Amino acid sequence: MSLEEHAKVVEDLVKEFGDENVYNTKVPRVYRAFAHVNREKFREVVEYLKEKHGFTHITTISGVDMGDSYEIVYHLRGDGFSFSLKVPVPKDDPKVPSIVDILNGAVLYEREVNDLLGVFPEGHPDPKRLILAYDWPEDVHPLRKEWDIQKIRERVDGKRWGKDVE
Amino acid sequence: MSNREFVIPVGPQHPALKEPESFLFTVDGEVVVDVEPRIGYNHRGIEKAMESRNYIQNLYITERVCGICSNAHQTAYTGAVEEVGGIEIPERAKYIRVFMQELERIHSHLLWLGVAAHEIGFDTMFYYVWRDREIVMDLLEEVSGNRCNYAMPTIGGVRRDLPKDKYPKWHKMLDTLAERTNYYIKVASTEKTILDRAVGVGYLGKEDMIRLSGSGPNARCSGVPCDIRKLSPYLIYDEIPFEHIVVDNGDVLGQVLVRVLEVIESVKICKWVLDNIPEGEITVKFNPLQRLPEGEAVYLVEAQRGELIHYTISDGRNMPYRHKIRAPTMGNIPSLVERLKGGYIADIPIVLAGIDPCFSCTDRMAFYDEGKAKAWTWTEGELSKYRKEWYSK
Numbered sequence: 001m002s003l004e005e006h007a008k009v010v011e012d013l014v015k016e017f018g019d020e021n022v023y024n025t026k027v028p029r030v031y032r033a034f035a036h037v038n039r040e041k042f043r044e045v046v047e048y049l050k051e052k053h054g055f056t057h058i059t060t061i062s063g064v065d066m067g068d069s070y071e072i073v074y075h076l077r078g079d080g081f082s083f084s085l086k087v088p089v090p091k092d093d094p095k096v097p098s099i100v101d102i103l104n105g106a107v108l109y110e111r112e113v114n115d116l117l118g119v120f121p122e123g124h125p126d127p128k129r130l131i132l133a134y135d136w137p138e139d140v141h142p143l144r145k146e147w148d149i150q151k152i153r154e155r156v157d158g159k160r161w162g163k164d165v166e
Numbered sequence: 167m168s169n170r171e172f173v174i175p176v177g178p179q180h181p182a183l184k185e186p187e188s189f190l191f192t193v194d195g196e197v198v199v200d201v202e203p204r205i206g207y208n209h210r211g212i213e214k215a216m217e218s219r220n221y222i223q224n225l226y227i228t229e230r231v232c233g234i235c236s237n238a239h240q241t242a243y244t245g246a247v248e249e250v251g252g253i254e255i256p257e258r259a260k261y262i263r264v265f266m267q268e269l270e271r272i273h274s275h276l277l278w279l280g281v282a283a284h285e286i287g288f289d290t291m292f293y294y295v296w297r298d299r300e301i302v303m304d305l306l307e308e309v310s311g312n313r314c315n316y317a318m319p320t321i322g323g324v325r326r327d328l329p330k331d332k333y334p335k336w337h338k339m340l341d342t343l344a345e346r347t348n349y350y351i352k353v354a355s356t357e358k359t360i361l362d363r364a365v366g367v368g369y370l371g372k373e374d375m376i377r378l379s380g381s382g383p384n385a386r387c388s389g390v391p392c393d394i395r396k397l398s399p400y401l402i403y404d405e406i407p408f409e410h411i412v413v414d415n416g417d418v419l420g421q422v423l424v425r426v427l428e429v430i431e432s433v434k435i436c437k438w439v440l441d442n443i444p445e446g447e448i449t450v451k452f453n454p455l456q457r458l459p460e461g462e463a464v465y466l467v468e469a470q471r472g473e474l475i476h477y478t479i480s481d482g483r484n485m486p487y488r489h490k491i492r493a494p495t496m497g498n499i500p501s502l503v504e505r506l507k508g509g510y511i512a513d514i515p516i517v518l519a520g521i522d523p524c525f526s527c528t529d530r531m532a533f534y535d536e537g538k539a540k541a542w543t544w545t546e547g548e549l550s551k552y553r554k555e556w557y558s559k
Contacts, residue, residue, distance in 0.1 A: 029249075031398040032464055057379045057392075059466070059475050060492035073490075075464060075475060080398030082464050084477070105379025107500055108203075109492075115206075116213075131206035142214050143488075149214070 003030045006081055009053050010035060016048060017041055024086075034084045042087050043097050046074070050102060054078040058099075061109035063117030065145045070119055072096050076103075089119055098123040116143040170194050176514065178207040187499075189506075189518075196510050201503045205496070216489045221247055221321055222454040224486065228476075232493060233314050234277070237270045238469035239491070240319040242476040245400060246489075247321050249463035250480045255450060259323035260401045261443040266309070266318045267467075268432040268439075272343065273302045274470035275383075275425040275432075278522050279350065282422060285516040286363040291353065298346040305339050308332065323449025333440050344433045347426055354422045364419035368505040368517035371416055380501035382472020382494050383428065384521045386412045387420030394468035408435050421520050457484050469494055471522045495521065 007027045013035065014022045022045065025035040037045050049055040055078040062073040070089040075082060087096055098121040100107050110121035111130040118141035121127055129136075140147060140155055171194050178186040186207035192200040212231060216224045228243040229236045241263055248255060276299040283291035303313050310316035310326060318324050354360055370380075375388040385392045389412060395403040396410045411427045413420045458480045467474045472494030481487040498521045505517050 028463075034462070056376050057381075059379075059473060060477075060490070060497070062477050062488070062490035064479065064488045064490075073477065075477065077466075077473075080394070080396075082398065082466060084464055103379065104377045105497070105500055108205075108496060130204065131209050133206070142211060149218075 003027065006030060006033055009033070009081070009083075012052075013045065013049065017045060021045075031080050032082055032084075034086065037085045037087055039087050039089060039096060042085070043099060043102065045085065046076070046099050046102050049076060049078075049083065055081075055083060056103070058103045058105045058109070061106060061113050063113040063119055063143060065117065065143060067145065070094060070117060072113060072117075072119055074099070074106075094119045095122050096120075100124055115141070117141050118144065171199060174511075176518075191506075191511075191514070193511060196512075198506050198509050198511065198514070201506045203499050203503060205499070213489060213491060216486055218485065220454050220484045221456075221458070221486070222452070224489070225317075225320060228491070229315055229317065231491060234274050235270070235469045235471065235474070235493070236315045237266050237318060238467050238474055239476075239493075240317075241267055241401075242465045242467040242469075242474050242491075243478075243489075244319045244321050245467070246463045246465035246476040246478040247458070247486075249465060250461045250478060251321075251456075251458040253322055253450065253452065255323045256447045257402075257444050258327075258446045259448050261439050262324045262326075262328060262448065263319055264401050264403065264406070265328065265436055265439045265443075266306075266316060266324075268435045269302060269306050269309070270316075271432045271470045272429050272436075273299060273306065274522070275429050276302065276347075278425060278519075279422065281519055282418070282516065283360075285519045286360065288357075288359050288363075291350075291360075295350065298343065301339050301343055301346075305336060308336075320449065320452070322452040323447070325449070327448050328440075328443070336440060337437060340433050340436055344430060347429045347433070351423075351426045351430075354419070354426060360422070361419065363513075363516065364422060365415075365417060367418045367513050368509060368520055369417045370501055370505050372414065374504055375416075375501055378501040378504060380472070380498050382469070382498065382522075383421055383424040384472060384498045384501060387424045388416040389414035392473065394466050394473055398466055400465070400467065406435055406438055408438075418516055418520050455484055457482055471495060472498055 010025045010027055010033050014025060021038045021041040023036050025033070027033045055076040057077040059075040059077050059082065062075070064071045064073060069091055072087045072089060074085045074087070076085065089096055096119055098110055100110065108130060110124050111127060113119050114121060114127055115129055115131045137155060140152060142152060171192050174191045174193055175188065176191055177188040188204040188207065190202040191198055212227055216227055219227065225240065225243065228239045231239045276295055280292045280295035280299065283295060306316060307313055309328065310318055318326060370388050372389040375385050375390050381392050391410055391412045393410050408431045411424055411431060413423050415423065460480055460482045462479045465476045474494055475492045477490040478486050479488045502521050505520065506514065509517060
């Protein structure tokens, strides 16, 4: 596959869903592409990519705190072509639609994002805690930028780290 | 759950896996009905820690994500950072990175083969394989000074060169490895002790494997061609002639075969690298305080256990805004769960070990002086004395 073919896949996706739903696309090099996708259309986009372009593999899901919103990045892969779909999520409504029924491999990654960033996968068959300890406070999501190591320590253990600890 | 079914917890301290993982098995008599994985017992907050350290400091963190895949993690990390920063590394450095990556693959696959033999109660083979693994461990130690955590890749190249006068010796060592591995291929495909415990155990077909997004030898043994080195070549893998090993057994025997056949390919790649490596610089300068431009990069690496991804976002500072790591074991758990269902309790260890466990191996410290050609060990006290003398100079 060449850079042109990869760019064509991205163009086709924009044409199918319109540039208000798929935007900020870029193909930085061969085998890599990035695009922003609206949360409402996201499930349809994943289904379309899976059926039409053979993106059957999900590598992982990264959750990113962008400051004024969250961004959930879905790294799909079809053969060697890794396509990262970014779904912006507003901070006052931290939810994304689950894609476990489309791509079964996402089952653990969605739980991981729910643990570490606190973005809930709606429609996940079993959205239990996966990574953090069972007694970890419900409202502490370590990958949110407002939590630094000192604050987490104070909240979880009730004391600070560093010089004032004997 | 009917009243015939029992729940058995296995783990978190499980002998077959270095990463402590817990599996809740629901069993009906001898048969496994359902499995529920729970991870996170070894969660160290590495991704969060990386957000507050600069790119050079993060090299040391990524290397310690895992003891066996340390070089794969560093290759992926440096690759991602160089892609964001637009840093072009010298040709020779690419060859050395590939050389290290393949040596690590050989050592990891042989380690796995020994563990798998142990799990099915074939300890003779375990001792044989681990004896032969020492050849590649010696080779790694000669190249980098370490048996694991080699600290070879750095941002902008590699940290140590391959001395030319050693090539004939390394060729010989690699030949011995290939010879021994060929013997294990013969043993694995004919020996009744292995076949009885491996054929049809933990079976998963191709469709299920694609559906569950497995990767690495775990997926290639089910007939899914998913070697990142072939699909999305990085470094110089598009120039190297080697086979894409895929078998369609789908069971534990398939996992054994994929790995031993890959060892042969890795030996071939190492020998090819030694024959074709160009002369030149091994690194370009990278300042720890250097700021990278804004940007992001996804870097995929075929680690020993499967597809490894590093995704880095830079916001223009000298540290990453966000760095995401997904190690292959996590991606293989959903398919592992499917493999376990319908099997017997007695087969749990080998099927669990099938996706490749990982042992922390270094508990010694040896020093090797090339000039004097002798090795010695130090106690903690001697080491501390050496440190004090070194820093008071």
